[in-house]
Amino acid sequence: MKAIRYYAYGPPEVLRLEDADMPAVGADDVLIRVRAASVNPLDWHNMRGAPYFARLDMGLTRPRHTALGADLAGVVESVGSGVTAFRPGDEVYGGCGLDLVPGTTGLAEYARLRQDGMLRTMPAGLTFEQAAAVPVAALTALQGLRDRGRIRSGHRVLVNGAAGGVGTFAVQIAKAMGAEVTGVCGTGNVELVRSIGADHVVDYTKEDYTRAGKRYDVVFDLVANRGVLANRRVLAPKGVFVECAPSKGRWIGPVLGMVKVMVMPRMGFFLSRTSADDLAVVSGLIESGKVTPVIDRTYPLEETAEAVRYLERGHARGKVVVTV
Structure with a gap:
């Protein structure tokens, strides 16, 4: 099969499309013919080995795992002898989460996932591209x-x-939970953010939300472009600041993250976790019409390096998807 691999840390040029062994399928495994996968910040952080x-x-010096692609959508090719939840021909979506082990990742023609892992039948009406955009980004928003x-x-x-991959899900999920949502984005994305349900939209090129005099019960920060003290100003008395954007810097970023927690006790910095149950929750929101994946661009598998390069620039509108 064809798969994306990399054997050294660096820019997108280190990514190679090459022949790889088919995944070995165990008794509880599902072999999936991948039709689409999405790229996430996790991919370019792993590719660059950042933060150090x-x-x-x-x-330390080269990647322990050489594959990318934490989520996918496709068709079940075959199943192990112990699999009862899926059968060949099922259209499924899910992913391996943070542990990008070759054979389980989406940026390849085939992938192996456990039947009790993060794997679900695709919600009715979604394309493979839309379904592949969901798992990591939507679960990050939901869990955060x-x-x-x-x-x-x-x-x-x-x-x-x-307006980003996680952000477009966060706006919709927060609205589905009954929140009054303010979305912060650039000028070109104001209408997009309003169209997915935001009650208020702040154009960060014209207004600094930390100086607008408004207070929030939850600040969900996906870009980390405002300081800790600035964000404290906008929290309600029992408000919570949730950050899932990495702190800037190759070495100092993790240290700054710990300092933030000390300065702002009601801060939750986190990475999403794989969860079949939470993917089921998201499936329900999609099927009820409360959440719709937003896709910016699609690339073929052989142009994965360009997909990662585009995502790394930090201005994607929704998700970036790779078709396989």
Whole structure:
């Protein structure tokens, strides 16, 4: 099969499309013919080995795992002898999450996932491209708002980075939970953010939300372009600041993250986790019409490097998807 691999840290040029072994399928595994995958910040962080602190896990001098693509959508090709939840021909979506082990990743023609892992039948009406855009980004939004932000109906929620991959899901999920949502984005994305349900939209090129005099129960920060003290100003007395944007800097970023937690006790910095149950929650929101994936661009598998390069620039409107 064809698959994206990389054997050294660096820019998108390190990514190669090459022949790879077919995934070995165990008794509880599902072999999927991948039709689409999306790229996430996780991919370019792993590709570059950044921040350097993370190389303690990823590999100090070269990548321990050589594959990319945390989420996917496709058709079940075959199943192991112990699989009862899926059968060949099923249209499915899901992913391997943060552990990008070759054979389980989406940027390849085939992938192997466990039947009890993050794998679900695709919601009716979605294309493969739309379905592939969902797992990592939507679960990041859901878990960040629900688990870290402890969002409740009637809460005032601000999403900083509302037009991005996670941000477009966050706006819609917060609205589905009954929140009053303010989205922060650039001039060119104001109408997009309004169209997906934001009650208020702040154009960051014209207004600094941290100086507007408004308070929020939850600030969900996806870009980390305002300081800790500035964000404290906009929190309600029991408000929660949730950040899932990496702190800037190859070495100092992780240290700054710890300092933020000390300065702002009601801060929740997190990485999403794989969860079949949460993917089921998102599926329900999609099927009820409350959430719709937003796709900016699609690229063929052989142009994965360009897809990652575009995402890394930081101005994608919704998700960037690779077709396989």
